[in-house]
Amino acid sequence: MTFQWDWGFAFQQLPTLLQGLVFTLEATFFGSLLAFVLGLVWALARLAEVPVVSPLVRLWVEFVRGTPLLIQLYFLFFIFPSYGVTLPALETGIIGLGIYYSAYASEVYRAGIEGVPRGQWEASLALGLPLRRVWGRIVLPQAMRFAVPVLGNFVISMFKESAILSTISVLELIGQANIIGAETARYVEPLTMAALIFLVISYPAARLVRLLEARTGAA
Amino acid sequence: MRYLAERTLGDYLPLLLQGIPITLELTLASTVVLVAAGFVFGLGRGSRNRLIRWPAGFVVEVLRGSSAIAQLFWAFYVLPYFGVELSPLAAGIAVLGLNGGAYFSEVVRAAFASVPKGQTEAAIALNLSAWFRLRRIILPQALPIMVPPFGNALIDMLKFTALLSLVTIQELAYRADAIRSVLEDAGPVYSLTLLIYFAMALALSALVQWLEVAVNRWAGRSTRTGRKAGPQERSTSGVPRWAFGR
Amino acid sequence: MRDVTMRYGSRTVVDSLLLSVKPREKVAIIGPSGSGKTTILRLAMGLERPSEGWIRIDGNYLWHVERNGALLPAGEQQARRARRAVGMVFQQFNLFPHMTAMQNVTEPLVHVLRLSKKDAHDRAADLLTRVGLATHLDHRPAQLSGGQQQRVAIARSLALRPKVMLFDEVTSALDPELVGEVLNVIRDLAHTTSMAMMIVTHEITFASDIADRVIMFDHGHVVEEGTPDVVLRNPQSPRTKQFLKAILER
Numbered sequence: 001m002t003f004q005w006d007w008g009f010a011f012q013q014l015p016t017l018l019q020g021l022v023f024t025l026e027a028t029f030f031g032s033l034l035a036f037v038l039g040l041v042w043a044l045a046r047l048a049e050v051p052v053v054s055p056l057v058r059l060w061v062e063f064v065r066g067t068p069l070l071i072q073l074y075f076l077f078f079i080f081p082s083y084g085v086t087l088p089a090l091e092t093g094i095i096g097l098g099i100y101y102s103a104y105a106s107e108v109y110r111a112g113i114e115g116v117p118r119g120q121w122e123a124s125l126a127l128g129l130p131l132r133r134v135w136g137r138i139v140l141p142q143a144m145r146f147a148v149p150v151l152g153n154f155v156i157s158m159f160k161e162s163a164i165l166s167t168i169s170v171l172e173l174i175g176q177a178n179i180i181g182a183e184t185a186r187y188v189e190p191l192t193m194a195a196l197i198f199l200v201i202s203y204p205a206a207r208l209v210r211l212l213e214a215r216t217g218a219a
Numbered sequence: 220m221r222y223l224a225e226r227t228l229g230d231y232l233p234l235l236l237q238g239i240p241i242t243l244e245l246t247l248a249s250t251v252v253l254v255a256a257g258f259v260f261g262l263g264r265g266s267r268n269r270l271i272r273w274p275a276g277f278v279v280e281v282l283r284g285s286s287a288i289a290q291l292f293w294a295f296y297v298l299p300y301f302g303v304e305l306s307p308l309a310a311g312i313a314v315l316g317l318n319g320g321a322y323f324s325e326v327v328r329a330a331f332a333s334v335p336k337g338q339t340e341a342a343i344a345l346n347l348s349a350w351f352r353l354r355r356i357i358l359p360q361a362l363p364i365m366v367p368p369f370g371n372a373l374i375d376m377l378k379f380t381a382l383l384s385l386v387t388i389q390e391l392a393y394r395a396d397a398i399r400s401v402l403e404d405a406g407p408v409y410s411l412t413l414l415i416y417f418a419m420a421l422a423l424s425a426l427v428q429w430l431e432v433a434v435n436r437w438a439g440r441s442t443r444t445g446r447k448a449g450p451q452e453r454s455t456s457g458v459p460r461w462a463f464g465r
Numbered sequence: 466m467r468d469v470t471m472r473y474g475s476r477t478v479v480d481s482l483l484l485s486v487k488p489r490e491k492v493a494i495i496g497p498s499g500s501g502k503t504t505i506l507r508l509a510m511g512l513e514r515p516s517e518g519w520i521r522i523d524g525n526y527l528w529h530v531e532r533n534g535a536l537l538p539a540g541e542q543q544a545r546r547a548r549r550a551v552g553m554v555f556q557q558f559n560l561f562p563h564m565t566a567m568q569n570v571t572e573p574l575v576h577v578l579r580l581s582k583k584d585a586h587d588r589a590a591d592l593l594t595r596v597g598l599a600t601h602l603d604h605r606p607a608q609l610s611g612g613q614q615q616r617v618a619i620a621r622s623l624a625l626r627p628k629v630m631l632f633d634e635v636t637s638a639l640d641p642e643l644v645g646e647v648l649n650v651i652r653d654l655a656h657t658t659s660m661a662m663m664i665v666t667h668e669i670t671f672a673s674d675i676a677d678r679v680i681m682f683d684h685g686h687v688v689e690e691g692t693p694d695v696v697l698r699n700p701q702s703p704r705t706k707q708f709l710k711a712i713l714e715r
Contacts (some may be wrong), residue, residue, distance in 0.1 A: 034296035048463045066374065066420030067413045068381035071392055095381030114457050121459050122512050123559035127573040128627060130549055131464050132260065137572065139462075141563050167385060173365040174289055187296035195293055206284065461541050
């Protein structure tokens with residue numbers, strides 16, 4: 001089979017792909033937001049060592065980390081309607097991504113919080129700072145210095161992995177590319193372009209995070 | 220034989236369970252590719268020769284930057300146009316393994332870089348051969364560092380094999396989806412599938428823990444890596460008991 | 466402190482200690498490393514809960530409440546009340562790394578004593594000036610030398626005006642040339658304030674300068690106590706003699 005790359009065709013499809021990119025970015029943004037919030041909830045619930053609750057949260061986090069995102073998404077996608085919840089596919093996808101990554105984020109938060117030197121807690125205690133202040137002003141800010149670059153990497157991973165939402169009919173980048181491919185019987189240009197768009201965005205973003213890592217690491 | 224509408228998950232259970240060995244084989248195969256690629260890319264990126272370092276860096280960045288799912292579809296739909304006729308199976312394993320290997324290369328590179336230069340220099344000063352230096356001095360210090368991240372990579376591979384269902388490979392996820400479409404009741408089949416994956420992940424974790432002990436023993440390191448602080452030791456970090464107001 | 470015992474697992478670090486510090490009194494605690502001196506201060510600060518015995522500070526029990534003449538165990542709430550009267554300076558400074566010197570001092574003033582921002586700022590500036598850091602108010606801990614960090618930590622504790630100040634080997638983590646500046650600040654403080662002080666130190670001269678009473682502590686027990694003249698210059702116990710000899714020869 002001989003093949004010729006058609007630039008005209010590639011650029012003609014670009015607007016459609018960029019429409020898909022908007023969904024990709026939306027899913028990444030809201031998914032990250034959900035993951036960061038939920039992750040902190042899991043982390044605190046585990047650290048608090050509440051009987052029954054903390055072990056359950058631990059099991060939950062392990063479970064989410066130990067199972068494929070694809071099946072988790074299918075589960076949500078097909079289960080929500082049977083409980084009468086009708087969510088658009090994108091929202092379902094955001095919830096799925098958010099939960100999946102929250103399990104990873106919780107480990108980062110936990111490591112960050114546990115990494116705060118004991119002396120910081122003791123100094124806070126010796127000064128009589130109220131507990132909310134200790135968490136809000138002393139411990140979490142220091143934990144975040146550690147967590148932010150890692151969470152930044154999660155955002156980039158989520159950006160790339162959000163392509164999986166195409167399997168639950170979200171028309172993000174890959175979803176659009178597949179549709180173009182099916183309609184025109186030309187897969188090469190749309191899929192290559194889609195992969196390049198991922199690369200063009202995620203590579204500089206990864207460099208940025210590495211810079212951030214180097215800065216917080218040095219300080 | 221019951222009518223289609225009366226069938227339950229039980230009828231399809233064997234079909235589902237037959238996916239387990241397939242998924243495990245796919246995991247194993249892609250992990251082999253992952254480790255090989257990880258070492259090739261990792262050593263390449265750590266090379267002093269720019270003609271090796273730069274291409275290795277380029278390939279790794281492209282693999283890491285352009286989404287595993289995009290690569291999978293690309294290998295499935297696009298490669299044939301370039302005359303590369305891979306079976307979906309080969310393409311899938313290659314994509315997963317290379318993608319994972321791109322990430323693992325960083326682990327390999329960092330592990331080798333973490334062995335102090337003085338180790339090599341001392342070994343050279345002692346007139347030890349290059350092979351001996353690698354096998355008895357460098358690897359025993361580098362390999363143990365790689366094992367825990369390898370464990371994560373292995374679980375990632377397990378989970379990523381589910382993506383191969385998208386390119387017609389009939390592993391666990393594929394079968395789950397097929398059964399769901401027949402039963403038209405997603406709950407039980409997906410719940411069971413998630414549990415099966417979780418059980419496999421736990422089993423693989425246990426395997427990696429065993430591997431950690433074995434590698435440490437081979438490297439002559441203490442096998443008790445996760446040493447617990449004794450009662451008289453005061454930990455220098457960690458959350459105190461009163462942190463939650465109790 | 467009465468009958469205070471502290472165990473970690475099977476190891477008894479402080480054994481049935483009876484120690485009382487009078488208002489204004491300056492007590493120096495000396496002894497070899499690992500003898501449990503630091504644990505005494507950590508117990509007094511309420512960082513650790515004693516395995517046995519009770520601790521009372523300025524009329525408040527740290528881990529107990531008195532009801533009908535009986536002592537009942539109490540929790541963190543009660544400890545918080547009692548801790549108000551105590552301040553502590555740590556070996557490792559424990560400054561908050563993400564705050565400036567100024568913020569380190571004002572943070573507890575605003576959020577514990579509930580001073581207005583302005584009052585807190587004034588008090589902090591005043592104290593930081595007193596410890597010789599008037600020009601470093603907006604420096605972060607990473608930009609300060611160890612000696613400067615420790616002086617910020619002293620100012621931070623002083624700002625809360627505790628009745629008792631605890632100093633835990635405050636110069637051990639410092640380079641030798643920085644020890645003097647910190648000791649001078651404490652010396653000054655000892656001579657000018659009415660606070661009681663408990664000082665764990667290896668600086669024998671410093672201890673004899675400021676202490677009203679010196680306690681030699683080893684293996685969880687008080688080996689010897691008395692005025693600096695007795696304990697440091699004319700020790701009775703062979704254990705103290707040996708310890709002082711070892712220190713002076715260093």
